[in-house]
Amino acid sequence: MSEDWRRNSAIVAIIDVALLGLIRAHDGKGTEGERLRTAKKALLGIDPPRGKPVDHDIPELLYMAREYAAERGPSAFDEAYTPYWPDADESKFRSKTALAEEAIAARLRADPKAYVYNHAEKVRNLEKKFTSQRDGLLRLVVGWGAEAHDDIIGSQLRDLKVLMELLGIPFAVPSWPSRDANSLN
DSSP: OOSOGGGOHHHHHHHHHHHHHHHHTSOOSSOHHHHHHHHHHHHHOOOOOOSSOOOOOHHHHHHHHHHHHHHHOSOEEOTTOOEEOTTOOGGGSOOHHHHHHHHHHHHHHHOTTOOOSOHHHHHHHHHHHHHHHHHHHHHHHTTSOTTHHHHHHHHHHHHHHHHHHHTTOOOOOOSOHHHHHHHOO
16 A cells, blocks of 8 residues: 555544544643644644644545445455455446535435535535545445444444553543544544
């Protein structure tokens, strides 16, 4: 895998949720968001984003990846466990725009607190993110259930909690990793 993990919002979201588990279990100065950005800079060299807060769009991107894979059916896998469809006729499947539109609608139905300020811009951003992160997103959803991201990440966070507690370090596992990863950036 040659992709830089820091450019994959799904992977960064996993890091965010793991760091939040430590942040929430310990008192400190500043908001959770400020503490998260400070920790990411100090530990991983990830600079805080400039401008408006970043929305990782994790629920929408995972929805797009699940639908993308479901349309194409059973996949083959390359050496990095990235699914691909060698004989797929792409003209028969929904466009990234259609997938983005459906993902936004699904998110709004599922999360009453979700809000889309500029629908056309949101669609363009989702298309761009999906294109750049497609392989990583597909690795997260192919072969897993509908709540793959939360199931996989939740399992890993529970394991991390056990390790931290063995070391005497408090750790708080979030109940909904996708929402936590999206909420503080």
